[in-house]
Amino acid sequence: xxxxxxxxxxxxxxxxxxxxxxxxxxxxxxxxxxxxxxxxxxxxxxxxxxxxxxxxxxxxxxxxxxxxxxxxxxxxxxxxxxxxxxxxxxxxxxxxxxxxxxxxxxxxxxxxxxxxxxxxxxxxxxxxxxxxxxxxxxxxxxxxxxxxxxxxxxxxxxxxxxxxxxxxxxxxxxxxxxxxxxxxxxxxxxxxxxxxxxxxxxxxxxxxxxxxxxxxxxxxxxxxxxxxxxxxxxxxxxxxxxxxxxxxxxxxxxxxxxxxxxxxxxxxxxxxxxxxxxxxxxxxxxxxxxxxxxxxxxxxxxxxxxxxxxxxxxxxxxxxxxxxxxxxxxxxxxxxxxxxxxxxxxxxxxxxxxxxxxxxxxxxxxxxxxxxxxxxxxxxxxxxxxxxxxxxxxxxxxxxxxxxxxxxxxxxxxxxxxxxxxxxxxxxxxxxxxxxxxxxxxxxxxxxxxxxxxxxxxxxxxxxxxxxxxxxxxxxxxxxxxxxxxxxxxxxxxxxxxxxxxxxxxxxxxxxxxxxxxxxxxxxxxxxxxxxxxxxxxxxxxxxxxxxxxxxxxxxxxxxxxxxxxxxxxxxxxxxxxxxxxxxxxxxxxxxxxxxxxxxxxxxxxxxxxxxxxxxxxxxxxxxxxxxxxxxxxxxxxxxxxxxxxxxxxxxxxxxxxxxxxxxxxxxxxxxxxxxxxxxxxxxxxxxxxxxxxxxxxxxxxxxxxxxxxxxxxxxxxxxxxxxxxxxxxxxxxxxxxxxxxxxxxxxxxxxxx
Numbered sequence: 001x002x003x004x005x006x007x008x009x010x011x012x013x014x015x016x017x018x019x020x021x022x023x024x025x026x027x028x029x030x031x032x033x034x035x036x037x038x039x040x041x042x043x044x045x046x047x048x049x050x051x052x053x054x055x056x057x058x059x060x061x062x063x064x065x066x067x068x069x070x071x072x073x074x075x076x077x078x079x080x081x082x083x084x085x086x087x088x089x090x091x092x093x094x095x096x097x098x099x100x101x102x103x104x105x106x107x108x109x110x111x112x113x114x115x116x117x118x119x120x121x122x123x124x125x126x127x128x129x130x131x132x133x134x135x136x137x138x139x140x141x142x143x144x145x146x147x148x149x150x151x152x153x154x155x156x157x158x159x160x161x162x163x164x165x166x167x168x169x170x171x172x173x174x175x176x177x178x179x180x181x182x183x184x185x186x187x188x189x190x191x192x193x194x195x196x197x198x199x200x201x202x203x204x205x206x207x208x209x210x211x212x213x214x215x216x217x218x219x220x221x222x223x224x225x226x227x228x229x230x231x232x233x234x235x236x237x238x239x240x241x242x243x244x245x246x247x248x249x250x251x252x253x254x255x256x257x258x259x260x261x262x263x264x265x266x267x268x269x270x271x272x273x274x275x276x277x278x279x280x281x282x283x284x285x286x287x288x289x290x291x292x293x294x295x296x297x298x299x300x301x302x303x304x305x306x307x308x309x310x311x312x313x314x315x316x317x318x319x320x321x322x323x324x325x326x327x328x329x330x331x332x333x334x335x336x337x338x339x340x341x342x343x344x345x346x347x348x349x350x351x352x353x354x355x356x357x358x359x360x361x362x363x364x365x366x367x368x369x370x371x372x373x374x375x376x377x378x379x380x381x382x383x384x385x386x387x388x389x390x391x392x393x394x395x396x397x398x399x400x401x402x403x404x405x406x407x408x409x410x411x412x413x414x415x416x417x418x419x420x421x422x423x424x425x426x427x428x429x430x431x432x433x434x435x436x437x438x439x440x441x442x443x444x445x446x447x448x449x450x451x452x453x454x455x456x457x458x459x460x461x462x463x464x465x466x467x468x469x470x471x472x473x474x475x476x477x478x479x480x481x482x483x484x485x486x487x488x489x490x491x492x493x494x495x496x497x498x499x500x501x502x503x504x505x506x507x508x509x510x511x512x513x514x515x516x517x518x519x520x521x522x523x524x525x526x527x528x529x530x531x532x533x534x535x536x537x538x539x540x541x542x543x544x545x546x547x548x549x550x551x552x553x554x555x556x557x558x559x560x561x562x563x564x565x566x567x568x569x570x571x572x573x574x575x576x577x578x579x580x581x582x583x584x585x586x587x588x589x590x591x592x593x594x595x596x597x598x599x600x601x602x603x604x605x606x607x608x609x610x611x612x613x614x615x616x617x618x619x620x621x622x623x624x625x626x627x628x629x630x631x632x633x634x635x636x637x638x639x640x641x642x643x644x645x646x647x648x649x650x651x652x653x654x655x656x657x658x659x660x661x662x663x664x665x666x667x668x669x670x671x672x673x674x675x676x677x678x679x680x681x682x683x684x685x686x687x688x689x690x691x692x693x694x695x696x697x698x699x700x701x702x703x704x705x706x707x708x709x710x711x712x713x714x715x716x717x718x719x720x721x722x723x724x725x726x727x728x729x730x731x732x733x734x735x736x737x738x739x740x741x742x743x744x745x746x747x748x749x750x751x752x753x754x
Contacts, residue, residue: 023121024100024186027055028090029108030083031062033512035226036108040069040076048118052077055108056094059083061508062108088197088204091179095189102134103186104222105179107201111224113139120183120222131163132188132212135172136222138181143229143472143515144486149221150176159217166209170264172217177205180223184208203247206268210254210261231494232515238286244276245269245293252301263303270298270317278332288325295323358449360428364435369455374439374725377407377446379463381425383415384408385618386443387461387500390526394717399725405433439725445492452495459724460493460518461500461526462510464636465708468560469663471513477663479563493518498724500525502639503710509665521723524716524736530621531643531744532714536751542626543748546612548586550752555581555687556588556614556627560635562654564661571633571653572680578610580684587611588623628748629692631683634658638673639708644744647693648674648701651683673704706739713737 027039036057043053053076055066063080070076079093091105102124106112124134137156139147152175159169166172175181179201189196192211196204209215248269255261273294282290298321308314319328376392378385384392384406392404406422407430416422423430434440434450443463452458471489474480496518501507502525510520548554559571578587589611614623624630624640629647632638634655638648650672658664669676674697677683686692715734722728746754 021050021052021100021121022125023051023102023104023117023183024095024098025051025053025104025106025112025117026091026094026098027053027066027106027108028058028094029056029062029087030058031065031508032109032228033232033515034508035110035512036062036065037069039106039108039111040066042112042114043117044069044073044076046115046117048121049075050121051075051117052098052100054079054094054098056081056090056097058085058090058108061504086199087201088199092193092197095186095193098186101186102183103189104183106223107180109228110180110226113221113224116220116222119220120218123216123218124183124185127163127185127216129185129187131214131216132185133208133215134183134218135159135175135209135215136181136183136218137220138176138178138223138225139221140176140225140227142227143475143490147224150181150225152176152181153219156217156219159215161216163214163216165214166212167258167260169215170260172209172215173206173261173264173268176225177202178223178225179205179208180225181205182208183222188212200243200247203251206251206265207254210251229490229515231490231517232511233517235517238280238282241276241280241282241286241290242293244272245290245297248272249297249301259303262301263306266301266303266306269301270294270320273298274316274320291320291325291328292323295320295325299323361431361435361449361451364432365451365453367436369438369453370436371438372402373433373437374402374404374441375407375433375437376404377442378444380444381407381409381412383412383618384417384420386463387525387527388441388443389619390529390717391441391459391461391720394526394721395725398718398721402439402725405437407434445489446495448488448491450495457497457724458495459498459500459720460496461720462506465502465506465639466509466513467634467636467639467664467666467668468658469513469665470509472515473509473513473663477563477661479661480663482563490516500716500720502528502712502716503708505665505708521720522711523719523723523733524711524713525640526717526720527619527621528640528643528709528712529714529717531624531640531712532742534625534745536746536754539625539746539748539751542622546588546614546617546623546626547609548612548626548748549609551584553585553628554588554626554748555585555629555631556590556623556641557631558590558620558623558635558637559633559651562658562662564657572651572683574611577680577684581687583610585610585687588614588627590614590617590620590623625745626748634662634664634668640712642673642701642705643709643712644747645701645705646747647697648672648704649683649686649692650674650676651680652676653678653680671704671707673701675700709739711736713742 025043055076056079057063057066058081060083063078066076066078070078077097079097081090081093087107095103104120120134120136127134135156137152138150140150141147155171155175158171182205196207198204248265252262252265252269255265277287277291277294302321308317319331374395376388378388395402395404404421406416406420407425408416408422410424413422413424423433437456439457439459440446441459441461443461469477469480472486474484475486493514493516496516498521499510499518500521500523501510507520507522543554557572574587574589586609617623620637624644629649630638630641631649631651633651641648650668652669655669675686675691677686691697713736719733722733723730
């Protein structure tokens with residue numbers, strides 16, 4: 001190959017005489033929905049040394065992720081950029097640090113197929129300096145699809161291995177306009193950088209081809225285009241749609257002297273303008289102005305003698321070119337009516353049945369929203385509990401003008417605290433309050449049939465910090481995804497206005513698992529406020545209610561559910577464990593009810609007060625206050641309990657199976673909140689040796705608390721109520737107290753001495 005001389009004249013050899021890499025993969029952008037780690041993992045796994053990776057990391061999350069990978073892989077260079085840096089500026093910053101002869105821009109949300117960097121590097125090594133762009137194929141994925149090959153293969157196949165001028169093959173412009181499927185020669189990029197640094201990727205991708213002297217093609221995918229849910233992205237101002245017209249007018253000026261390219265671009269402009277008009281819910285004045293601008297461009301830039309397509313498409317184009325707005329709207333209305341009639345015929349029976357069933361609810365939706373009404377629910381209508389209960393309690397204090405109504409199942413209604421206004425699902429009043437409430441608060445989701453009124457506010461509080469995969473992230477794990485209706489899940493999360501978070505980890509994972517436009521409230525979990533407000537008397541009172549005698553050590557054992565098991569399987573021999581822990585230790589067991597009846601092998605331990613079944617005890621926060629230590633496996637209770645700064649022991653006898661079948665967001669065994677035991681003997685030894693509360697355990701717990709108790713400082717409920725119900729701005733809310741400056745509730749040992 002005759003590339004060595006050209007390589008040195010363009011980039012020069014690296015210091016020390018090493019030759020510059022053939023290819024620089026320029027990863028750029030923020031760590032959108034946590035996708036950057038997957039991309040860098042795949043690049044790190046590539047054994048080929050002739051490719052460098054430059055990460056133009058936008059924001060702290062992207063920088064942290066990139067620096068962790070760069071510390072392991074010397075081929076990676078990190079360029080940290082401030083939060084909010086646009087894509088164009090990020091690409092420019094990454095290209096400035098790149099030393100490769102060719103540049104492959106990959107957005108941080110996207111991916112690179114296995115082996116693609118080497119394939120691309122080998123192909124560009126063959127190309128002369130007269131070639132400016134290597135156009136590749138790509139695969140694409142959305143939330144419900146994975147790795148679908150694009151339709152560009154036929155266009156790429158026409159070029160084969162030859163190089164072409166864009167005007168020789170205008171259909172190249174019809175390939176999906178992504179910068180990631182256009183690998184560009186570094187010298188060419190820098191020569192045109194001012195024009196190509198636009199944030200508008202479609203413009204840059206098309207301009208690259210229009211500016212190129214010659215183009216080569218590669219029929220293999222070099223990009224994994226991950227499409228984000230439009231509902232998860234900022235909606236933008238309606239007037240921003242005008243940029244579609246401006247984009248194509250700028251591009252048409254570039255192609256003005258090349259008729260073949262001009263004609264293809266014109267067709268693309270008209271198609272995209274009509275699509276934007278049809279698919280964007282634009283306010284009437286904006287829609288009319290967009291149509292006017294598109295019509296003006298269509299008339300001004302139409303190539304001489306250009307025939308319109310036949311049929312319906314030709315009619316649409318003719319109306320656009322004549323700026324016949326009213327006629328076009330009439331055509332749209334007629335077309336929608338035809339589709340609606342066909343749909344009604346197909347589903348008529350089901351729709352009539354649903355209308356009869358929901359007519360009372362629908363009628364209630366026509367009444368004005370009650371600004372003083374809030375509906376609360378927790379754990380699928382189980383009762384007054386968790387974060388919603390803590391929010392309701394603070395609401396009564398700070399906003400007593402808002403009346404709370406709880407949705408509680410008929411089975412649990414008798415357990416509702418006296419004086420609590422509540423409704424039973426399916427009742428007439430249940431439908432009325434759901435329809436008229438200004439505020440709807442839940443730690444799971446309201447039923448699918450609940451309608452999100454424009455002036456209502458939906459507050460999602462969640463009920464734990466995610467270790468296991470949640471939401472859409474369960475799609476890859478059949479055991480977890482079994483029975484889940486993901487389209488319905490997305491419809492439910494699209495109703496959220498606010499999502500409460502206890503830590504940055506949760507905020508990021510919710511954005512990934514539940515991609516929608518809600519506002520994240522990084523205020524802490526309201527249910528954890530009690531861990532800072534409870535007194536010594538409160539701790540002793542709970543222990544007395546549980547029958548824990550003074551001087552005894554209470555260990556709360558709270559295992560989690562396993563999706564891969566058909567039923568609940570005890571993972572500990574509690575008889576043996578209780579014997580090993582000794583008579584001065586009480587096991588508080590919260591989980592599936594087991595070993596019941598007079599013949600239970602635990603009967604004598606229960607009679608001696610050494611095992612207490614607290615599976616039905618609520619609230620769980622009181623159990624945490626009563627316990628000297630927590631033993632759990634992968635339950636989110638560990639994140640809440642860590643607020644108390646008391647010992648936590650992880651019993652992880654099946655970690656590999658759980659992580660493989662359920663999916664996890666981080667390696668708990670590498671970042672535990674305390675000592676880890678893999679067998680029951682190890683667990684018993686942790687307590688027998690005192691390791692459960694030694695200095696090493698304390699250091700692990702401190703790091704865990706800093707990361708996962710980040711916003712929990714005892715004033716979370718106040719921040720949520722002030723922000724959501726009283727409308728106070730973020731800057732007016734009580735600031736979060738740093739972890740090291742907080743004082744948790746006293747431990748049982750401390751409480752006994754006060």
